[in-house]
Amino acid sequence: MRARLVTAAGGALALAVALGACSENTGDSDDVLDPNQVRTGAIATDPKDSMGPAPEVPGATRGGTFHILRESKISHLDPQRAYSFAGLMGSQLYARTLTAFTDDGKGNVTLVGDLAETPGANVDGDCKVWEFKIKDGVKFEDGSAITSKEIAYGIARSFSPDLTGGPTYLQEWLAGTAQFDTAWQFAESPDSLPPGLSTPDDKTLRFEFAQPRCDLPFAASLPATAPLPPAKDTGVNLDNQPFSSGPYKITKHTPGVELVLERNEHWDPNTDPVRHQYPDRFVWSFGADQTAQTNRVIADTGDDAAAVATGAVPAELVSRVAGDPAIKERTLISATPNAFRLAINTTRVTDLSVRQAINHAIDRSSIVKGLGGQYGAVASTTLLPPATLGYRNHDAYPAGESGDPGKAKELLAGRTPELVLVTSDETVAQERAGHIKAALEKAGFKIVIKPVPADGYLDTVKKKDNPYDIWVDSWAADWPSGAAILPVLFDGRSIKDEGNSNTSQLNDPGINAEFDRVLAMDPVAQADEWSKLDERIMKEHAPAVPLYVEVVTVAHGSKAGGLFIGSIFGWTSFVNAYVKQ
Amino acid sequence: MLRFLLKRFLLAVSVLFAVSVIAFGLFFALPADPVTGMCPKNCNAERLDRVRTELGLNDPKTEQYANYMKGIFVGRDLGSAQGGQCAAPCLGYSYVNSESVTDTFARVLPVTLSVVLPAAVLWLALGVGLGMVSALRRGTLLDRISIGFTLTFASMQLYFVGAVLLLIFVYTWKILPTPRYVSPLEDPLAWAQGMVLPWLTLALMFSAIYARLARAQMVETLNEDFIRTARAKGAPKRRVYGRHALRAAITPIVTVAGLDVGSALGGTVITETTFGLQGLGRTAVEAVRQGDLPTIMATVLLAAVFVVVANLVVDLLYAFIDPRVRLG
Numbered sequence: 001m002r003a004r005l006v007t008a009a010g011g012a013l014a015l016a017v018a019l020g021a022c023s024e025n026t027g028d029s030d031d032v033l034d035p036n037q038v039r040t041g042a043i044a045t046d047p048k049d050s051m052g053p054a055p056e057v058p059g060a061t062r063g064g065t066f067h068i069l070r071e072s073k074i075s076h077l078d079p080q081r082a083y084s085f086a087g088l089m090g091s092q093l094y095a096r097t098l099t100a101f102t103d104d105g106k107g108n109v110t111l112v113g114d115l116a117e118t119p120g121a122n123v124d125g126d127c128k129v130w131e132f133k134i135k136d137g138v139k140f141e142d143g144s145a146i147t148s149k150e151i152a153y154g155i156a157r158s159f160s161p162d163l164t165g166g167p168t169y170l171q172e173w174l175a176g177t178a179q180f181d182t183a184w185q186f187a188e189s190p191d192s193l194p195p196g197l198s199t200p201d202d203k204t205l206r207f208e209f210a211q212p213r214c215d216l217p218f219a220a221s222l223p224a225t226a227p228l229p230p231a232k233d234t235g236v237n238l239d240n241q242p243f244s245s246g247p248y249k250i251t252k253h254t255p256g257v258e259l260v261l262e263r264n265e266h267w268d269p270n271t272d273p274v275r276h277q278y279p280d281r282f283v284w285s286f287g288a289d290q291t292a293q294t295n296r297v298i299a300d301t302g303d304d305a306a307a308v309a310t311g312a313v314p315a316e317l318v319s320r321v322a323g324d325p326a327i328k329e330r331t332l333i334s335a336t337p338n339a340f341r342l343a344i345n346t347t348r349v350t351d352l353s354v355r356q357a358i359n360h361a362i363d364r365s366s367i368v369k370g371l372g373g374q375y376g377a378v379a380s381t382t383l384l385p386p387a388t389l390g391y392r393n394h395d396a397y398p399a400g401e402s403g404d405p406g407k408a409k410e411l412l413a414g415r416t417p418e419l420v421l422v423t424s425d426e427t428v429a430q431e432r433a434g435h436i437k438a439a440l441e442k443a444g445f446k447i448v449i450k451p452v453p454a455d456g457y458l459d460t461v462k463k464k465d466n467p468y469d470i471w472v473d474s475w476a477a478d479w480p481s482g483a484a485i486l487p488v489l490f491d492g493r494s495i496k497d498e499g500n501s502n503t504s505q506l507n508d509p510g511i512n513a514e515f516d517r518v519l520a521m522d523p524v525a526q527a528d529e530w531s532k533l534d535e536r537i538m539k540e541h542a543p544a545v546p547l548y549v550e551v552v553t554v555a556h557g558s559k560a561g562g563l564f565i566g567s568i569f570g571w572t573s574f575v576n577a578y579v580k581q
Numbered sequence: 582m583l584r585f586l587l588k589r590f591l592l593a594v595s596v597l598f599a600v601s602v603i604a605f606g607l608f609f610a611l612p613a614d615p616v617t618g619m620c621p622k623n624c625n626a627e628r629l630d631r632v633r634t635e636l637g638l639n640d641p642k643t644e645q646y647a648n649y650m651k652g653i654f655v656g657r658d659l660g661s662a663q664g665g666q667c668a669a670p671c672l673g674y675s676y677v678n679s680e681s682v683t684d685t686f687a688r689v690l691p692v693t694l695s696v697v698l699p700a701a702v703l704w705l706a707l708g709v710g711l712g713m714v715s716a717l718r719r720g721t722l723l724d725r726i727s728i729g730f731t732l733t734f735a736s737m738q739l740y741f742v743g744a745v746l747l748l749i750f751v752y753t754w755k756i757l758p759t760p761r762y763v764s765p766l767e768d769p770l771a772w773a774q775g776m777v778l779p780w781l782t783l784a785l786m787f788s789a790i791y792a793r794l795a796r797a798q799m800v801e802t803l804n805e806d807f808i809r810t811a812r813a814k815g816a817p818k819r820r821v822y823g824r825h826a827l828r829a830a831i832t833p834i835v836t837v838a839g840l841d842v843g844s845a846l847g848g849t850v851i852t853e854t855t856f857g858l859q860g861l862g863r864t865a866v867e868a869v870r871q872g873d874l875p876t877i878m879a880t881v882l883l884a885a886v887f888v889v890v891a892n893l894v895v896d897l898l899y900a901f902i903d904p905r906v907r908l909g
């Protein structure tokens with residue numbers, strides 16, 4: 001797979017976002033991100049795009065055992081409970097979903113129907129009623145057919161309070177409340193379905209919502225819509241042995257040690273537009289930490305030649321990996337959708353000019369350098385990460401790579417505000433706080449750093465009435481739409497006393513109304529609106545300072561082919577993986 | 582003998598009871614909420630409270646402790662969110678690992694046992710052997726070399742020695758496979774190959790203290806009259822040094838070894854992390870990091886059991902080795 005594809009809009013040549021994902025690397029430029037690239041993403045409405053087979057991966061060969069190295073066990077294998085990156089990406093091998101993304105590994109994604117023939121029909125045009133037609137010929141690992149009934153059961157069981165851990169979008173939207181597990185009790189309704197969910201026939205799945213939910217096709221790509229026959233529901237034990245609907249099934253699971261997946265003979269590639277079935281087996285090996293994993297794939301001996309070290313290359317090995325062209329060739333380097341920003345508590349820092357001054361003063365290049373340079377992060381000046389559909393690069397407060405303390409001083413007009421910067425006590429976070437303090441103090445701010453224990457950090461900053469002014473916050477959306485980012489982070493009506501995601505506590509009626517307007521639009525039309533809104537929020541309110549987008553660097557052995565960093569979650573994707581013979 | 586055993590058994594039980602009460606008390610004193618592990622991303626306060634009630638976390642603490650103890654001896658019903666009926670010894674259910682703690686132990690304990698027990702045999706043999714040789718050849722070059730050798734390793738850190746050995750044997754010369762645990766019942770050769778590096782590292786690190794202890798004890802014992810008598814009577818060297826001298830010298834070594842092995846069984850965290858093995862120590866540390874309280878409590882209890890049992894075994898060995906010691 002050559003690392004060159006021309007994006008549709010703008011004709012700008014996409015510089016390699018994923019280096020070395022394929023067998024040959026022509027040594028493209030080191031830039032992992034083209035700031036001028038406009039991401040295009042689409043929702044494929046033509047049923048042809050949702051049909052299999054997925055395009056052949058050039059050079060791929062069938063057979064062999066593909067090894068995946070990981071330190072800790074995957075917290076949940078049960079598709080309705082998976083929410084960690086490893087769980088989400090790993091489940092793609094054994095759990096098919098209503099919709100899925102085709103992904104070229106460079107941020108160009110298309111939503112297609114996976115078990116469904118198309119990514120959903122917006123029946124009345126108001127996003128309140130959605131229908132999916134289920135494909136023929138899709139089967140479980142025991143050969144039984146997958147119909148709308150099994151998919152509906154999968155969604156129903158996610159209401160059970162015993163089966164927690166997974167995303168809660170569908171449950172909350174269907175029940176119309178955050179307390180969905182009391183609104184409809186799974187255990188007490190063994191033969192019925194949650195409110196709003198129905199299966200008029202074996203081929204049709206119907207969602208009816210009280211509010212418009214234009215993001216349903218996206219939410220349906222999460223493994224929460226994986227099918228399960230009721231007879232195979234083993235409750236909490238499904239976490240150890242899920243029942244497969246994908247190209248691989250789980251044959252052996254020793255928790256914390258090994259997970260073995262083998263071919264599912266009943267998977268039909270002609271029904272699957274996303275996945276392949278090249279290796280005979282996948283074997284997850286748990287236990288080795290980041291350093292050990294990277295050392296093993298660098299050594300490239302025995303089984304490790306066909307292995308990928310999913311724990312990213314640790315800081316101390318980055319120079320070794322980057323400096324050796326032979327190793328760099330088999331390293332994936334990619335930006336992720338994980339966007340970091342300096343959130344400003346707008347209830348304490350109430351003066352817009354002060355917030356704008358912070359935006360001018362910030363020195364992104366020192367922060368990025370501290371994170372490992374291009375192998376750790378890419379500076380960003382937008383609230384939306386580049387992986388978002390409709391992303392457009394802009395800078396509301398142009399200040400250059402290292403910030404513009406002069407312009408910040410001008411805005412402050414002689415004031416020297418004292419701000420409290422709360423940080424997690426992890427080494428990386430503390431270093432980052434140090435860089436922020438240094439940059440802001442050049443503009444005349446007085447910064448007091450307050451470290452808190454790492455495991456309490458999120459709870460602290462997500463409290464509504466916290467006594468801090470600025471902190472670093474991050475967000476990785478569950479699907480690449482602005483709808484999963486901007487309203488979550490900046491809609492004043494969603495502010496909660498605890499566990500609040502709108503940490504800037506921005507509450508502007510004009511912006512809130514804009515959110516409502518855009519959310520009611522057709523998902524394809526929404527894309528452009530979100531980037532416009534991004535710029536508007538930054539210019540009118542500056543509730544945060546966009547800092548950087550995380551870059552992940554993952555090494556693999558010389559026989560591990562077809563790997564790329566998925567654009568949705570910024571984690572290794574195995575759907576094209578093969579073992580070079 | 583029987584009275585001794587009974588007394589010690591009762592003592593052990595009371596120690597373990599005290600440990601369980603303290604551990605349980607810490608369980609509640611910690612700021613970590615055991616239930617947040619259940620839904621990390623999108624839980625709200627109401628649902629968390631419902632879950633807490635269902636799990637019995639809103640019951641009075643004494644009742645929770647009684648249930649926990651009952652579970653250990655006869656088993657108890659944990660509710661559908663935690664896998665239902667839990668047979669004795671029921672140590673609770675870990676949401677973080679999605680399995681009962683007893684199952685976790687069944688998985689990780691063999692790893693720690695495989696690492697520690699053969700390594701203990703090795704480090705004792707190496708340490709006592711080197712110590713004896715040094716004592717017998719006191720003052721010679723051999724003495725200085727062997728003590729110097731053990732001290733060098735004792736002064737290094739385990740993660741350093743382990744990493745260097747990995748670099749040499751696994752990544753560069755590639756003569757040993759990556760350390761991993763394979764059940765010895767399944768494939769003894771693979772088990773040994775996978776464990777060789779951890780054994781070697783532990784043996785090198787720990788032998789120093791035993792070497793020095795053995796040397797000092799042996800030197801002292803060799804000066805005793807009964808040794809001179811035995812030699813004068815013409816007893817062969819091996820019998821004198823092996824049966825007579827060593828036997829008299831060994832008691833402090835047995836004490837230290839007992840404590841060492843007992844606590845090592847509680848978890849050689851650094852060894853397990855360095856070699857990527859999922860053993861008891863690593864599980865305990867991860868449980869602390871993730872706030873996995875059921876697992877933390879169970880590992881504290883188990884580690885206490887190991888130390889108590891090791892002490893008991895050591896005391897019994899005393900009586901066996903040194904007839905002057907009277908039990909009771």
